[in-house]
Amino acid sequence: MNRRNFIQSGALLGGGLLVSFTIPVANKLAALVTPVGEGSFMPNAFLKIGTDNSITVYLSHVEMGQGVWTTLPMLLADELDADLDKIKIEHAGPGKAYNHTVYGIQITGGSTSTWSEFDRYRNAGATARILLTQAASRRAGVAITACRTEKGYVIAGNQQFTYGELATEAGKLPVPEKVTLKPPSDWRYIGKGSKRVDSLVKTNGQAKFGIDMQFPGLLTAVVAHAPVFGGKVKSFDASKAKAVPGVRQVVQIPTGIAVIADHFWAAQQGRKALQITWDHGPGAMLNTAAQTKEYKKLAETKGLPAQEKGDADAALNKSAKVLSGEYVFSYLAHAAMEPLNCTVKIDGDRCEIWTGTQMPGIDQVNAANVLGFKPEQIKLNIPFLGGGFGRRATPGSDFVVEAVHIAKASGKPIKMVWTREDDMKAGYYRPFFVHNVKVGLDKKGLPVAWLHNIVGQSIMGEAKIFGPPPKIDNTSVEGVKDSPYLQTVPDHYVGLHTTKELVPILWFRSVGNTHTAYAMETMLDELAHSAGEDPVDYRVKLFKDHPRHLAALNLVADKGNWKKELPAGRFKGIAIHESFGSYVAVMAEVSISNGSVRVHKVDCAIDCGLPVNPDGVKAQMESGIIFGLTMALYGELTIKDGQLQQNNFYDYRIARMNECPEINVHIVESNEKMGGAGECGVPPTAPAIANAIFAATGTRIYNLPIVNHKLIQKA
Template identity: 50%
Template sequence: MKQLARNASVSTTSTATSRRDFLKASAATGGLVIGFNLFTGNRIAHAQAAPPVVPPNAFLRIARDGSVTVQVKHLEFGQGVMTSLPMMVAEELDCDWSKVRSELAPAAPQYAHTMFGMQITGGSSSVVNSFTQMRTAGAMARSMLISAAAAQWKVDPAQCSTANGSVIGPGGRKAGFGEFADAANALKAPEKVALKDARDFRIIGKPTRRIDAPAKVNGTAKFGLDVTPKMIPNLHTAVVKHPPMFGARVAKIDASKVNGLPGVTHVVQISNGVAVVAKNFWAAKKGRDLLQVTWDFTNASKASSADLKKAYRDQMQKPGAVAKAGNADAVKTAAKSVTAEYDVPFLAHAPMEPLNCTVEFKGDGCEIWVGSQFQTVDQGAAAKVAGLKPEQVKLNTMIAGGGFGRRANPASDYIIEAVEIAKEAKVPVKTVWTREDDIKGGYYRPMYVHKVSAGLDAAGKIVGWDHTVVGQSIIAGTPFEPFMVKDGVDATSVEGIADTPYDIPGMRATLHSTKDGIPSLWWRSVGHTHTAFVMETMMDELAKAAGQDPVEFRRGYLAKHPRVLKVLNLAAEKSGWGSKPAKGVGRGIAVHESFGSVCAHVADVSIDKGQIKVLRVVSVIDCGLVVNPLTVTAQVESATAYGLSAALYGQVTLKDGEVEQSNFHDYPVLRLNEMPKMEVHFVEGGTMPTGVGEPGTPPVAPAVANAVFALTGKRLREMPFKV
């Protein structure tokens, strides 16, 4: 995910400015609210129906039975926020962990991301932006419970302490938090509270099993797709026929074969296709199969991947926008030089749970159930389409079966179409995307071409690095453009290059942002998906050209970045770098900084019947302060598997404007028998957490490519890899 607006906040050259501008703009539109406000509107009625709560704020409530329910403002889609955010609350609240529950918060201004000013999940930033906020909420609640207990006991609050869900008073008096829930609820939240010193943490940093796991192993967890008529009477299912080419429009609809089909209730034209609405999925799907739509291709993109590749190479001959302004002239006169071109394709996110969204119009408003990474963005988009104010749209956050950026779409495509259908059909509607809709539906990681010319002096030191990137901008045309595109440079297209931690003399990077009409979007680790591949395979090539060990060579450019150096060194140590791998095994390394963290992988590979087999990956991550070691380990494993799918298989290709892939048979992903053995190690010692969900993805592909080179002497410069 994790994904989103991963934007400028973390890893781009223009970091500071971008974030500041972004916050300013958000504040101007009233989006930036950090605090502990009461729920408003619908939410109040909802909260009042629940057991008494304390404190009266957005993030937690304590019931009379002492249970603590934490409202998690981020989307849970695998990364573990339903556990890690409550851990932060519980740490300061000093409660009994076994009594902690977790709920996903609905869309509301008080749940805004503390850096982005909107309620979003992305940029590997859920833990980092919540760290102080959630702890403060817990500390406030604790303070109020102590005040309530002290008042009841008629003692000085300073004489009271807490332990494991109880307030303890003078003379050994002790009572559970639940005893004071009502009294504390009536108190005003303190203006200021002290937070614990990290040395005193007893929950943060402790391996903690996931709160959401039991419901996910017995089938009771409710994902967006699991909204049923039991929850929403008269719920219908809609399946949409989307245009076969991006930008095509409906010209004519022939529903003669659909009308009268059992279960089918409506055929509805919407802005991006035609929906068949039915009593259930199967009827809707059958209806769609029989629906005849004539399309207007006037404004459709008729691109083919092969043509784009050629056009990108032509584009490369022209001057691009400058992303890093070094002087790379020394390459031309270098003792040795290496020039290489790289290709990466469009990629679909393919989360296991296909996109879906449930919408019900009722009274003077509208209610939505969706697993969204962009709750308040989608709420605003839905309101616009519905002709309502955002506060008239109640957006409930459902657990999502993955997302990887696809559920963080500034265009809110799958939300808008569901609202359009429900509005037109005048019944509650759940849209269901099939896998084919998902793979063919656009919003891809864009295709890119890179070219690098780098030079070495006679001693094998880099003297210049000239780097060009060509491909579509993810950000252009979105509301993020004013903050994340500067002087023609989309920061996400060159992150990992323009801000490389390597101290490379004479480094120049230019960017050509093309306009090809293929909807594009951030995909787990965004620009780093391709920049790390190019940077880290080129470093490997240069090491070889310099006749040096790849680890030793990299060390020479990291003197100013001890954190990256430490990760590199630990990865070398833990993987047995320098020892000879078994016969038929190649070993490669890559290290990359992204989302405020540093991750290195050492991959061991073999080749069997023309297929790369990744045998083992040893990983090291420095993600600052580790909140839940179990989650961090799992996320590094996850990010590695996700990156391996792209390295070995992932590609969406276009032929005359049509997507050639459709499902997991022609868009294969990593399977159990292909998963390498993994070890994950941490560099510990940070005082604040940094990103976890994405940093494991970027260095996988180059580590594997470098391992294949070590084994075969062949450089892999195109993804997915072929040997």
């Protein structure tokens, strides 16, 4: 579809002005998915201005709590000269027009939503503003220079027109190839902060999430999944399940046995009554203890080189002192507050789906494949997502495909609901990892040799969506490879052993940084104490050529009063990490009581370049810190005989409100390249807490979670 046809298609949406826009693909990563030639363009988001003065912004990224429902319209509103609180916002459905400019597919992830759309949404607003101004100029018979826009109006000489009055005329004008954007001095919203547009409906109960879907004739389905990873149904007896009042059907699908009923309670009781014989297969051999032992042994050997300089082994042998650490990171569950769900209605050669998804285009294609349809025969509606953290971005569209199979097999419109236990035991996980680190120091206590081997599954290799499996999965080594610390080490080696397991894995909030930041920042703390230096001062030395790291570190040390002595029984730790283009330093203050830790206060500083919505950035830092706190204190999934041992929040604990520390977020004033905010607050939180625990106890924690350790405060 070209620009002209797309503009003309506005007639299908009612009278008014419909603006699409294109932007050159500027990032080489797009070529991983979609072949992009020189000078090619990737169309994306658009807006609609109706003759009734309505302004609708269609989001190419989904709102799952991170704030894009507010941030992206802010960009457009500034250039359009419209009031943000008068803009209607909708999720765009699947379509190539909404493909990500970096990834080349329709996806929300990688903390990219704001910076990837910064130019495109402003261009969309500016394009509409220019067309409206031209229309006003013609109608009023005045020069274009005599026209200006102001909060939804065009002032043309001594006349004034609403955008709606001009929409039809503006829609007939040729779209300018290039527009001039407003200077920062004219921004009303960008950089100023704005309350979230979706707050009201999410607090008064009006917001609709996938699990809220309901319409006449809709049935509820639940699925009995294999208790062992990789298990299959050998046989089943549904007679007792069908005898449960309200149960309508029981059908077998590729992932298990689905029970379909009038409502959730009946479906759940029917599932409990099922009699299933499972073929557990080789997955029954998987045990956490054996996996840990195997990974530790593998980590003692060199993996494939992810980064190498000089001779790390020889340099270690010549070092004045060698420190080592063996780190173990368990599988983790995403545990979003809204469990997975998907509503499917098949009507002849058409299918309509309602689900919270981070990959609507991929889900549309996968659903079509199940039904033997073309993608355009699938209408996919996207409500709000009750959290995602990567779990709603599965390349195989596992929960969507499962729901489509149920609807196809039953012939009924169904809402498939996963319980919290389903979500915990039959989902996808942050991979299990082991790090083996050896660092050689010179006589001044500075690192001169670094040998770092990592063992774990490859997310990118198993996703199979960005081309062939890579030999080195960057998500396994990010945060170690290209670390600013290693750039100062003349002899270093980062090796990777990629393993294969039946446990399904997926990107998790901040992906590989969840474990690499912990290994690096706790080891750095260990180096500083070995050298007899203050942990901040030691890092400052290593960051002399890294101004953005330094800016975040110095700001948090200043605002958090790092040098100030704490009251008796309080201890502090610090960590800093760059991820998703942003630089975050975290300072944690803890105490130890009855063998456990209490985190009282966290100060955080972030350099994310221009903060489009500073309020949103602060909210995401708070969110990431609490997420990281949960991961540090309690995050652990264990497997015995192929079965996941954790079930729900009672045995997969998350931080409670009474455990939340005081959090202070400080934003570095920066003109540097914009980064993300959704994930970068997670990585430095756990190591900052662990470093504070060391200050309190003299004990290093190499294996998370902290709850597994009996902590004893130093005398």
